[in-house]
Amino acid sequence: MDEDKFNVNFGLKEIKQIIPHRYPFLLVDKVTYMEPGKKVVAYKNVSGNEYFFSGHFPEEPVMPGVLIIEALAQAGAVAILSQREFKNKIAFFGGIKKARFRRKVIPGDTLKLVVEIIKIKGPAGVGKAEAYVGDKKAAEAELIFMVEDKN
Template sequence: MLGINEIKKIIPHRFPMLLLDRVEELIPGDTATAYKAVSYNEPFFQGHYPEKPVMPGVLIIEALAQTGAVAILSCEKYKGKLVYFGGITKARFRKPVEPGCILKLITKITKMKGPVGVGEAKAYVGDDLVAEGELTFFLQ
């Protein structure tokens, strides 16, 4: 299991954009399973939405991308590189994520060709699939 300090050694994200709390499963270069405890104190809840706080879907996708970044950047040959979004396809948001939820984030790298790769990503709250998508990325 990786805690916040170990995650910060792998990916460059920092507050307020570091959206992972821990990584429980990791196969370097292949798959990562991470968790994010969604707190009412998150800065985005001030405006999204004050009367009914909901985590923005783009931030769920970002958390999934960070999970994939942990998977790929923990691979020895990619250490120290940066991962950038290349595209998002098949994104679906199935249920709202509210304060108090624990997001389970799973990203599996399904294709790598040179510096470009694709990851299959799914986010759950409990047993419920709340978001999913196919993330294209490139390393630099």
């Protein structure tokens, strides 16, 4: 299979055409690799101006783990909602398993979000998600999702 055909350069405009998230809750800045329904590689540039740093924690800012998981879920949603049968739908969490946090994510970090869809059955599925800062794993989880029609 020709891996190059999955290299993409999606910015905020393209991402917003696929998933419904908007500021301040859009946690994906760009997508560089996407196999619809199979795999995505995306990035979140973590700025010191993020709204959550004012309270988490003012003296030692750390990106909340739940938002790292949310960024992974949004990246995975880009891959899922790019599939023909799921276009113009919305993806919701069905569950989170095996979540582990390996290192702090702080202002100035670039979070690499890698999600591989390992199972889809009807409108539900599971993604193996990993977040990296450089070559060090920051977090990992198994994300369960449900796809539904938009209201």
